Amino acid sequence: MSHQTTNHTRTMTDDIKDITSQNPDICYQCGKCSAGCPVRNYMDEAPNLIVRYIQLGLYDKAVNSSTIWLCAGCLTCTTRCPKNFELAAFMDALREIALKKGIKIKEKAILKFHKAFLKQIKNHGRSYELGLIRDYKLTTGDLMADVDAAPDMLLKGKIGIFPHNIKGKESIKRIFEKTEVK
Amino acid sequence: MDEKIITKENLKAMCSELLKNNVDVISPLENGYLKLKSGDELTLDSKAKHTKASFKEYVFPKTEPIIFYKKSQSDVELLDVKMEDKQTVIFGAKPCDVRSIGILRKVFNWDYKDEFFNVRTNNTITIGMMCQFCDDFCFCTSVGLSPVSSEGSDIFLIPLDENNFALRVITPKGEEFIKPFGKYLMDGIKGKSEAAEKNVKFPEKVFDSEKVKEWITNNFENEYWNTIGKMCLGCAQCAFVCPVCHCFDIVDEDYNYTEGRRMKNWDGCQFDMFTLHASGHNPRDIQSKRYRQRISHKFKYYPDKFNEILCTGCGRCSRGCPVSMDIKEIVTGIGELANKV
Amino acid sequence: MENKTFEPKIIAFVCNWCTYTGADLAGTSRMKYEPNVRLIKLPCTGRIDPVMILKAFEKGADGVLVSGCHPGDCHYNAGNFHARRRWIMFHKLLDFVGIDENRLHFSWVSASEGKKFVDVINGFVNKVKAKGPFEKYEKINKEFVING
Amino acid sequence: MDDIKKIARELFTSGKVNAVLGYVSINGQRTKPFLATKPEETDNFIINKYILNNLTVYLTKKEILKYGKIGIFAKGCDVKAIVALLQESQIKREEVYIVGINCNGVCADFDMEFSGETIALKCLNCEVRTPKLYDELIGTTEEMPKADDGKLKMIRKIEALSSAEKWDIFEEQFDKCIKCYACRQACPLCYCERCISDKSVPRWIESSASKRGNFSWNIIRAFHLAGRCIGCNECERACPMEIPLSLLNRKMAMVAQEEFKYVSGLDPNTPTLIGSYDLKDDEDFIE
Amino acid sequence: MQIGYYPGCSLSGTAKEYGKSVRAIFKQLDVELADVTDWSCCGATSGHVTSHKLAMALSARNLALAEKQGLKEIFAPCAACFGRLAVTKQELKNSPALKEEIEGIIEDKLNNTIEIINIIQLFQKIGKEKIAEKKVLDLKNLKAACYYGCLLVRPFNILHFDDAEQPTSFEELVKSTGAEVVEWNYKLECCGAAHSLPRKDIVVDLSKKILDDAMKHGANVLVVACPMCHSNLDMRQKNIIKANPGQKEIPVLYLSELIGLCLGLDNKQLGINLHTIDFNIRLKKNVEEEVAK
């Protein structure tokens, strides 16, 4: 089958296929995903268009959208897709690729939240709310965020004052290193 | 030659020497009568249970070519099989196994001399050994043998203790064989081997073979055959592990579309096709008739013809029977019926 | 002699309606392929008994090819579905006892797939060539070599 | 044990059957199959840990069939054979009266003490300790000793080997075969009028106990039982040469389960594995 | 009955009351929860949105730990944790190559045989009979809107739990407490999930719709089974009311709390006192009526 192996340069489509084990070309653009998406109104591009961009090779348009960051991962689209395309997983993959590529992220706050969250896990093995809020506020500069709720929660003991360090936290660190998540 | 004493070490050394001289040495090991690869493998355990199959295969193989053929456009060319001229020593066989060669020789030389069998047995030295094993299936004494019987052996071994064996030369062939190994032999001590023989537990004699034969002669249609025979599955493992069952079949096998060979293969009278005629008729159409044949052949027809019971009482067939049919129990049953008459 | 490359002997069991006709098409289209395969024509893949495959190895085949109509296209409605089920069991059995999977090849070739027929033949012949002679089976076959 | 005798006797007296297949004891714990044709012949009937035989094998034997309706004592695994025979039209349900035995495992051989070490391998992971089909049921299921399923491990081990290594293993094992066909005769599902190994025109399977003939025989035997073998393991028990036949049978059963979710001998109304098909059967191995 | 237990981070933090009530009621129902030793965070949303392999590895580590402990099943009360563990299990099952890679990352082997179940499945295992047997209080004055959220039934092809579009198991369970259930339209709509902090606006919008639909269909309590949903619907309710003057309050209970009440546990034992929206009044009324009888 040598005639088939032309010099194929890897594209983002290939990366997506690798991460999600599915082919974006199966999407026939019916729009059912967008129709049911709860955060559709906040996005700059409809979710089905993001798939379309990938099909057309307009990768920049896809990774630069706010859509990929606003996707809440609720899986409504995945559940209803007539082609069994797992759009939520596809969105995950695009975010991962965008991060690796160092793209300027439109929804900075969301990314910062995720990063702050993962930092706690990397350091302690489990989520540590006070650290999370602290780190999140420091990175966003939004120091007043959630002043309304946090004290109440602190009072009710819902926010741990001290982190819970698991025994295997070193192994967690290695997991982070091996999966190259900074 | 007088009785000698030989140590286990020396027996092993003897084996090693034989192997070096390109002699096949066969001895009962845990997994059956096997060709030894070295003298050290020799176990010589007189208390061991019978191997699953007898050593029959080494004198009468489970399958052997008897002629090769080549077809051309209108002719067939025949080519003889070259027998390998090779000596075989069967080492430490039980009396009930050793006896088999003598029994088989009669049938393989009766109307036609079976060259393959004769060449093999003539090239074979049998070293028997006293047997100290006895279980519910053993009945050598009922067929005229015993654990100390040297009949059929060229040389006979009697274990004296862990490491020492008394060695009796039985036949001139044995005498000839042992000559080069004089260096391994020590002089025997009188009475020691006889004492060892006396200590052996003999299986109880459970039937009178003459009476059994007589009953069989007169009871061809007896219900007894049906009662016992119908449980037989017809698998013939009994015949295949038996030291003296000797039925065979001749078949042609092709190698390619012009060449092939004619094979002699073990067969068994328990198979439903054993007596199937070309016409489609089968005189032994049901299993109980086939089972009757097996017993009758062993205890009547063969004795009638060759004055020899076609059974050495080793009990192998019963030990291996998947439906636990016990030849000892069955023939004892015949003996009891005979007594009632 | 040593320089002569190994030319495997391959038996193919093919159905009359699809693969045999596909091979005819390859012929009428003058496509060239490896000459090592000998076709045995059967009405349907349903007629292929696993003992035939075993016999082919016994008779010295270095590889066995089995081919028929695509699922759903069987001239006899369902022969290839029954065949497929047998093959699933049989090829796993052969694999388990040590007959290399590369020596037994299954394919669907329709009457219109002359090109595919050629590809299947070439692909399989090369696979068997790479494996070399079926020495294991040859060894148990050797008992037959006339010693007279 | 009186129970067994009573049950067996009642089968006669109630007129349900003309003969009963059961187990009788010999030499202590050892048992053997027995066909009682009169009520009084049931007096030695027994059920213990040594009822190794699968009596179902007799249900297709002409000499047994002539008695008409047969009663049979059957463990769950034996009943699987009855189910298979029903699927294959070999017996009629109304011609067999099944006394199902709730089974807690049997011993691997007669001259062993029953324990976790000596429990028959077929009893491990047994899913049919209560038979799937019966006319009456006796005994109760209790906790069963656990043992190591060596055969399964061996299969997994073999699967991981190279083709050449697999070949060597089986060549050595099959070479032992003496073509006595005890495996076939002991198998409740080998009921053919004429086994393919006994057919001479053409001779697909050579009858010589040569390596070649042995190889073909053992492969085809396993294949003819593929999807049918109910795992009673009587073949292996009957083999005088101790060839591990169950390796092949088990492997095929595993394939049947993995590929088709098919387990033989559970339901007489299920279509047989070979003889039916699914449009979605695996095709990955076909080009 | 003993069962493996993966509490997840929230249950000792923001969803402390969920953790508390889960432990309390299952003790009452004779279920022993065996914690997965030294479990770590499953990565939650942040994990899978940033790195597929990280998400797989974090959950796989927990599965491997549970296996070593000899657990056959893990109960994950948090719908998100439940989803992550189940998805990881399935993906690694589908791809042996991925499994091998992840095993390398977590430096551990995985048989991947553990069953993962959610809180409703655990109740189903225990059986309604058991709940009925231990029932102390009939919650008949409650009109509950059962909120499945996103992750209890999705992804359906992996979880195979209940109907993906018209589920009923939650309602069935709640009915056994004596509470009435309302039929409503938003039981599967997303509340905004992890956007709670960075995009509070979205969460406020989405959660408001859910609360409105529940009240419109006559509910006087919302029942949830996910810490994230709870924080958005309970804690954020103050924000919603602030942004929408005139908006009515509706208390939000965890399923475990509701069952706990029915089993006779009190507010403190269940941690209901930790909620933002007070539930006490309704409970009191209920108890009084029961006593009056």
Next chain:
Amino acid sequence: MKIGVFICHCGENIGRTVDCVRVAKACSFFPNVVHSVEYKYMCSDPGQNMIKQAIKDLKLDGVVVGSCSPHMHEKTFRKAVSDAGVNPFLCEIANLREHVSWVHDDKEVATDKAIDLMRFAVEKVKRNAPLKTIQVPVTKRTLVIGGGIAGIQAALDVANAGYEVVLVEKEPSIGGHMSQLSETFPTLDCSQCILTPRMVEVYQHPKIKLMTYSEVEKVEGFIGNFKVTIRKKARFVDDTLCSGCGDCAIKCPIKKKALSEFDEKLAFRSAIYVPFPQAVPNIPVIDKEVCTYFKNGKCSMCVKVCGRNAIKFDQQDEFISEDIGAIIVATGYKLYTIDKKPEASEIKGYGEYGYGKYKDVVDGLQFERIASASGPTSGEFQRPSDGKTPKKIVFIQCVGSRDESKGFSYCSKICCMYTAKHAMLYKHKVHDGEAYVFYMDIRAGGKMYEEFVRRAIEEDGVKYIRGRVSRIYEEDGKYIVKGEDTLAGVPIQIDADMVVLATAMVAQTDAPKLAQTIGMPYDNYGFYSEVHPKLRPVESSTGGVFLAGACNSPRDIPDSVAMASAAAAKALVLFGSDMLEREPTIAFVNENLCAGCFYCKKVCAYNAIEVKQIKDKNGNVIKEVAFVNSGLCQGCGTCNATCPSKAIELIGYTDEQIYAEIAALM
């Protein structure tokens, strides 16, 4: 056996790459070969004469020709051999052209291969048996299964050509789905107006035996010679006595318990009923499930009012056997069901559309009934829930079609058109109403189809929105339809009064059962398969069975009618001759060896294996064995391969023959 070998050069075609002289020489050394020659054109007259002469001179009793593919000249050479007095089946062909000379370049290697192939053929022919072709007569009667428009058309065409037809319909009346339709696209003809005359024509046709409320129970036999058993279900009304006055239905007290099948459950019918006023035959049936008499024996109102004593409560199902030569299958389709989640099915169903729990969310056929002048609302557009006129209707296309997840991958082909028609009909009657169509692609390939859809959009103002709807839920008496316009990229939410789902056309539930009864193939969806999609589109691969209409794949009325006429023509072609010739390649059983496991029966796709009892002298059954019905057997040999003991063999491809070929490898 004396075998003659004849090698053909095929001009240069074989000779160029195969050394024919060497092949002939090599063959002369094969065992039993007594004559081996080569010649330039074996198929020419002189070539054939060489064969005939050699047979006569050398008394050959077997012939092998090395030539082109047997698919080319097998018949030629068999005839030559036969002319010379040797059974034609003792002639084998080795394919030296298509399989050797045309595909290999190296002359050495090609010649070696040719010799091998010759050896195969020689070894095979030695084991060939003399055989006779099978001649079978043709019964010139046609069975048409299904009385929809396709079945009606096929029956009329065959009958008008002068041959008898048995038309079987499982419902009480013929007419099928077409009789339920309001108007038809693109002409907007009244469906019933064009259909009813044809129904009556069928009823009155002297050559057509109409059997309604009947089902095909069993099909035995083979092309030209089928024996068909038809179950005539008990109507509990004697059709010879009933005058169709209708009094019984009017008086029947059961009025609100049974939902009308004809009206797609939008209206009620009585327990004794005629499906619709124009039904053919106009004879009622009693629905046992709801009839009070059958429930508790208390009512017999129909008996009282029937002036002709036609009511027969004790009527039983009848089984009628018919001799048939050709079968035309026209069993049609059904609609994808939305009303509940299918249990234990891979189809997940549309939970997001409410699994049919909303009364005003209806399917295409229901909407047809609402739109039909003969329907429950007499053609007025009213909501099923409250009878109000819907002011906003949403039509959703591709529900169940083109949806791998919840339905089927295929396109149902007709929905684009009927949805346009629905929207158009609605707009014509409700002028101030709004109609929205959610679609994915508009497929309007057909005469005047595209124009029709454009008319709906351009003239009637139907709003087409490209996108699939994600969810429907009820809110304050309105149906909230959530969609997305993928062209504009904006979310769309419509609060509709009514929603119409264009649900997929799917195969009848019992389609596989009928296929198995007849023994013909069907695809994964349950649609019956044609032999060849291009060249033989109306033939099933089972001889003598033809297909018409939507039972083969989704199709509209004109296509179905065309296909029906084509199927009728195929049946008539069959009736053109009196006898059929068949190859003698069939299976036979060695009864001695057969153990009666009946695996052969399990794998036979033609029901050709029967159970035969072997009896002893006293008539007791000794055993049961397989028996091949040679008329049914098609010769695939699957039974042969499946039989563990080879008790069943395929003539022409026996084990011995194949073994010989394999053995000839070396």
